Amino acid sequence: MKTLIVYCSNHGFSEKCANILKEKLGDNTDLANLKSKKVEGMDEYDTIIIGGSIHAGKIQKQLKQFLSQNENFLMSKKIGLYLCCADHEKYDAYFESEIPQSILNNAFIKVHLGHAYYMDKLNFMFKAMIKKFANIEESQEKIRYDQMDLLLDKINSNN
Ligand SMILES: Cc1cc2nc3c(=O)[nH]c(=O)nc-3n(C[C@H](O)[C@H](O)[C@H](O)COP(=O)(O)O)c2cc1C
Structure with a gap:
C-alpha cells in the first residue's frame, strides 16, 4: 500500500512534518512539495496525506489550488489532512474555512501538528509582525507528536 x-510550506515547518511522517512510514511513502513541482501519478497511491500551514488566516494559494483542482479525484482516495498554525485554538476553524467541505467530509483524520517560527527564515517585515502580534523574538518549534502519532496510527490501520 502506497502513501x-x-x-506546502512557507518557512519549512510543514515540510519538516512531512519529512518526519515519511521517515516513520517507511519505503512505500513519497513526498510532493507543491511549491516545487506539479503533483503527478496520484493514481498509484492508496492514501494521500495533505498538509500545509496558515499565514494571515489562510492556507497557501498552491494548496488551495491543489485542493480545488483535485476535489473530485480526492473523493476516490483515502485522505488525511494536517495543518500547522500558531493559534492552537483556531485550527478547527481554519480547517472549516480553508478546506473544501467535501474533502473535510472524506478525510479519515484531520490533525494539527503544531507550529514553528524560524526567525532566520523570516524577512524583516514578517519578523516585525511576529514580534508585535505574537510577542516572540526567538525561534521556536512545537511539534505535536501526540497528533502525529494519531495520524500515523490511522494511516497504518487504514492500509
Ligand atoms: C507572517 C506569518 C503569519 C502567520 N499568520 C498566522 C495566522 O494567521 N494564524 C496562525 O494560527 N498562525 C499564523 N502563523 C504561524 C504559522 O502558521 C506557523 O509559523 C507555521 O508553523 C508555519 O509553517 P511553515 O513553516 O510550514 O510555513 C503565521 C506565521 C507567519 C510567519
Whole structure:
C-alpha cells in the first residue's frame, strides 16, 4: 500500500512534518512539495496525506489550488489532512474555512501538528509582525507528536 504526502510550506515547518511522517512510514511513502513541482501519478497511491500551514488566516494559494483542482479525484482516495498554525485554538476553524467541505467530509483524520517560527527564515517585515502580534523574538518549534502519532496510527490501520 502506497502513501503520498502532498505538502506546502512557507518557512519549512510543514515540510519538516512531512519529512518526519515519511521517515516513520517507511519505503512505500513519497513526498510532493507543491511549491516545487506539479503533483503527478496520484493514481498509484492508496492514501494521500495533505498538509500545509496558515499565514494571515489562510492556507497557501498552491494548496488551495491543489485542493480545488483535485476535489473530485480526492473523493476516490483515502485522505488525511494536517495543518500547522500558531493559534492552537483556531485550527478547527481554519480547517472549516480553508478546506473544501467535501474533502473535510472524506478525510479519515484531520490533525494539527503544531507550529514553528524560524526567525532566520523570516524577512524583516514578517519578523516585525511576529514580534508585535505574537510577542516572540526567538525561534521556536512545537511539534505535536501526540497528533502525529494519531495520524500515523490511522494511516497504518487504514492500509
Ligand atoms: C507572517 C506569518 C503569519 C502567520 N499568520 C498566522 C495566522 O494567521 N494564524 C496562525 O494560527 N498562525 C499564523 N502563523 C504561524 C504559522 O502558521 C506557523 O509559523 C507555521 O508553523 C508555519 O509553517 P511553515 O513553516 O510550514 O510555513 C503565521 C506565521 C507567519 C510567519
